[in-house]
Amino acid sequence: MDRRQLLWQMTAEQFAAFDTQLYLDTHSHDQRALQMFNNYRNAYAKLRTEFESMFGPISSDNTAGGSWEWLNDPWPWEREAN
C-alpha cells in the first residue's frame, strides 16, 4: 500500500472507533458497541504501526526510529501529508 492508501485506511478505522466512542459515552453498558470499538481500535493500531514503520512517527513520544523524527516534513496541513 502506498502512503495515501495506508493513511486513508488508518484514518478510517480511527474515525469509526471515535464515532463508536461517542456512542459509548452515553451507552457505556452496550457490550456489542464495546466490541466494535475494540475491533476498530485494534485495526487502527495495526495500521498505525505499519504506517509509522514506513513513514515515521505521528506523535512525539514515538522515538523508535532513534531520532526526533516526528519533526520531519510533511506536516498534516501540507498536501504531501494527505
Added chain:
Amino acid sequence: MFHYEKKLQYPVNIANPNPKLAKAIITQYGGPDGELGASLRYLSQRYTMPIPELKGLLTDIGTEELGHFEIIGTIVYQLTRNLSMQEIKESGFDTYFVDHTTGMYTIAASGAPYSAWSYASKGDTITDLNEDLAADAAIAQEQHLFKNSIGFQSEHPSCREYVYQWIYGLSAIRQYPY
C-alpha cells in the same frame, strides 16, 4: 490533558487554490458557528456537568472539534497557496490579506475576530445542553449552506467530502440523554 497525533482526522489535499472560497470558509475557522467556537463551548461546559456520560461526551466532542479546527485551517491554507497579487485583489481576499497575508487568523467571513460571545456556558446542565442543540442546529445549517450554495459541489469536489463528514459527525451530539 491533550495529546497530538500528526495527522488530520480527515485528509485534505486541494489541487487548485481559490482565495474567494477561502474568504467564506474561514468563517468555519474563527466565526461564530465555526469549529474553534464549538470546541471552546464543549470544553468549557464539561466542568460543571453532573454525570460522567456528559463529562465524557463533552470532553470527547470538544477534542474532536479541535481536530476539525485543524482541518479548516488546512483547507484555508491550501486554498491560499501561490497567489498572485491580481488574484488576491480580484477575489476580494485582499481585505484579509492586508492584515494577515496568508497567515491563519481566527476571524469570521465578516471580518469580525473570533469572540466568546458566540457561545454560552452557564453552569446549568439543561441550559448548557440546550445551547449545544441550538449551536448544533446553526452549525448544521451553515454547513448545509456551504454544501448546497457556495459553489462547493461544482467547483471543488474534494472540499465537498469534508463538509459531509462534519454533518455526519455532528449527528453524534444529538444523542444527549434527556
